[in-house]
Amino acid sequence: MPSVRIPTPLRRLTRDQDEVSVSAKSIGELIQELEKQFPGVKERLCDEHGNVRRFINLYVNNEDIRFLKGMETEINENDVVSIVPAIAGGNGNGNSL
């Protein structure tokens, strides 16, 4: 099963697990599946239209899904999906204009 890395601010919802396994064939399915196992996760990841929130980055094996197929991005058995909040001010813009 693909594994999902959970960032610290969401671990309260995953009973403190930093990595969970989820059976899914696409990112869309994966989010549904996560919600089933850990209710409340979906609204943290997606907005009211079901799109991934702008300041949440989802990576499949280090590739941002925005540059893959978004929600339709396929996932295979051994893939690692990372959920990474893009924390404003903490992502390399120390010298920013």
Add this chain to the structure above:
Amino acid sequence: MSYVKGLKCRECGREYPKEPVHVCEFCFGPLEVSYDYDELKNVVSRELIENREHNIWRYRELLPIDKAPSLGFHVGFTPLLKANNLARTLGVREIYIKNDSVCYPTLSFKDRVVAVALSKAKEFGFKTVGCASTGNLANAVSALSSIGKLESYIFIPRDLEQAKIIGTSVYGTNLIGIQGNYDDVNRLCSEVAGRFGWGFVNINLRPYYAEGSKTFGFEIMEQLGWRVPKHIIIPMASGSLLTKIWKSIKEFERLRLVDTTETKIYGAQPKGCSPITTALKNGWEIFKPVKPSTIAKSLSIGNPADGFYAMNVIKESGGFCEDATDEEIIEGMKLLAEAEGIFTETAGGVTMAATKKLISQGVIPRDESIVVSITGNGLKTQEPLVDKVAKPHVIQASLEEFEELHSRIKS
């Protein structure tokens, strides 16, 4: 008296009290300061502002402080000059330079944001402040924390240029060189802010800090005689300055300090780090993060935090964007120096080069008012110019040799 209501998430709208926090704990969106504009309308007037000292605090009701400002009494109110030589060179009617290359005390617009952030830090009761930076921000935090008698820790990548290190450490800060890149430095600073409970100007104080950029826009409008220019060109790294200049215009319009007119906002990036301009030129809805490679190091942010919002402002205002190669950046620096006697840093070269292109492409018309935002000083980024400007003519101390040299120069 304060007109600050609190903080608000730019994404989901959740509200937060005035605290040193910068990220929405629900959706991870950035927090922004919100004001009571209805109340402000009754208080703020041109006369009130005009009767105050020439520094950023003349706009204090529109800055996120609750008590009287405690430092930065010489920061801001930099010259807005009508650049007649430049107008002739570029073939335009009316062009102005907003010149923060002479901002007090560390010669960049970062003095504005840091003065606001540290005034707020003192209100919050922080005794120790810090930042993650590679240059202008480090200089400003170091100098202004000395003035404010705050202890400071400044984190930089360890392989920075000598000039930037000395321009920070001379003020007596604790300068920490990290073995890693900016991303590593920033990540560490987030952890340090949490563990030690310090105020980091561009992390947990960021919502307050970023508001300081509005004074750049307020001053442009006041100095134009309470008018808005038709076109403003602004350099972009994270995109924050551009969004805050837009906010400054919207606030002045809302408070009826200026007439509502249409200002178009243009963003400039170096070609070697142009995620925002590339996205806009290609009509993409989102930008693609890049790995920076440019001489304009103060604009080297491959994954700009406010990039999305900057794109929205540019589109909403009807402006556009342009980028500049390293060669064009240097030409831009020389153009401004030779025309107006202003030695700007590489970021200013980017802005000048973009301005020139947008005018020659006909995107910016030649008969409307234009303001070019110059945000930093060339003395801090001399390295790329070493082989690009003339070397001195070396002669003996002899009149004959000079006469001979002079005739050669004139020929």
